[in-house]
Amino acid sequence: MTHESSMRAVGWARSLPISSGVREAREWTRKHMSTLDWARTAPALVDSVVLAVSELVTNAHVHAHSAAQLILAWDEECLHVTVHDASPQLPEQRQTDHNALGGRGLLLVDALADDWEVRRCPRGKDVTVCFQPPSSAKEAQEG
Numbered sequence: 001m002t003h004e005s006s007m008r009a010v011g012w013a014r015s016l017p018i019s020s021g022v023r024e025a026r027e028w029t030r031k032h033m034s035t036l037d038w039a040r041t042a043p044a045l046v047d048s049v050v051l052a053v054s055e056l057v058t059n060a061h062v063h064a065h066s067a068a069q070l071i072l073a074w075d076e077e078c079l080h081v082t083v084h085d086a087s088p089q090l091p092e093q094r095q096t097d098h099n100a101l102g103g104r105g106l107l108l109v110d111a112l113a114d115d116w117e118v119r120r121c122p123r124g125k126d127v128t129v130c131f132q133p134p135s136s137a138k139e140a141q142e143g
Helices: 018-034 043-062 105-112 134-142
Strands: 010-016 069-072 079-085 115-121 124-131
Touching: 010 018, 010 043, 018 043, 018 069, 043 069, 043 079, 043 105, 043 124, 105 124
Parallel strands: none
Antiparallel strands: 010 069, 069 079, 079 124, 115 124
């Protein structure tokens, strides 16, 4: 008796040079999120994913001085958002001055995502965040 897995995974990848800007990353992400139907079932979650993408791509461009490789992968349990950059330096959460304009990106990502991790790669690093849909969005996706 063969057992076939019912899991379907989907994914998208995009290279974002520094010259492309973060707006392109946000628009591209929102477009692909619409294929999961989360815009209808979990619009606030879509906004959180787009905001996290914005922060991670900004970090790649500004702090790593690198193009960003953006990967979205949905495995029916979690939307994995990975941003790869060419810098081997791992990001760190900083204590920020309340008057500072920046420095809160990872704090924001930590607050938005269900989980996140950083992994060194031979040519840089990957920052991956996981977003689990609310049960109503998950049921709509399966149905």
